[in-house]
Amino acid sequence: MKYTRLPLKDLKDLEKEFVDFLAVNGIPADEWVKLKENDTQKVEGIIDQFSDVIWEGVLRKTELVELRRKDILTVCKVVEGELSTLVIKTYDENIDLTQADEIAKALANLENYEVNVRVDPITKLATEQLFELLQIGFYISKDAQYSELIDKLKK
Structure with missing residues (x-):
């Protein structure tokens, strides 16, 4: 299997x-x-x-997966041969990045957050990489805004 x-x-x-x-x-x-x-x-x-x-x-059919924690949003974009990871972190205890409205605010005001993008090569199939991420707690995302942001920031 x-x-x-x-x-x-x-x-x-x-x-x-x-x-x-x-x-x-x-x-x-x-x-x-x-x-x-x-x-x-x-x-x-x-x-x-x-x-x-x-x-x-x-x-x-999946390209993006995300993992939400109160203080960190992690989004991974997987394409054959490459894993791009976007991490948005807040130090404000009043912000909860598990909530969609808080994520929208973060995306609109990235200067108020710690934002990092990392690109790593992968040697496995994209489907296998995605499955491994799902196994550790990520879930499928269809938010095109994430993909656009990753592409913009990794340039």
């Missing part, structure tokens, strides 16, 4: 996609029922394969 198995809740939410996955892999509904009753090891393997397919699809 390349990634991790999806939680049961996610598997239930993806039931239609799973049925399609089984069909594409030549496993009709009646055979799936028999497999569940008689070959749990094979069932586990099929669920693992499905999880990897879903993860791969999500990760291929």
Whole structure:
């Protein structure tokens, strides 16, 4: 298995996609029922394969991940061969960078924050790097403003 198995809740939410996955892999509904009753090891393997397919699809569409802490916002942009990390830090205890409105204020007034961008080469696939970041607590972000800021600051 390349990634991790999806939680049961996610598997239930993806039931239609799973049925399609089984069909594409030549496993009709009646055979799936028999497999569940008689070959749990094979069932586990099929669920693992499905999880990897879903993860791969999500990760291929992902470019940014973020990690919010009260005093630090960390955003990583991953493209093949490169990991750009933006860190925005505040020393003001009244600011909470876990809140969207506080992040908006920070982005509008960067001069009031400690801001760093670091670019590191990576030798693994972008999908693998993103998955590792998700495993340590980052979550997927679609905020184009982050991407633009990273690109601007790393020049």
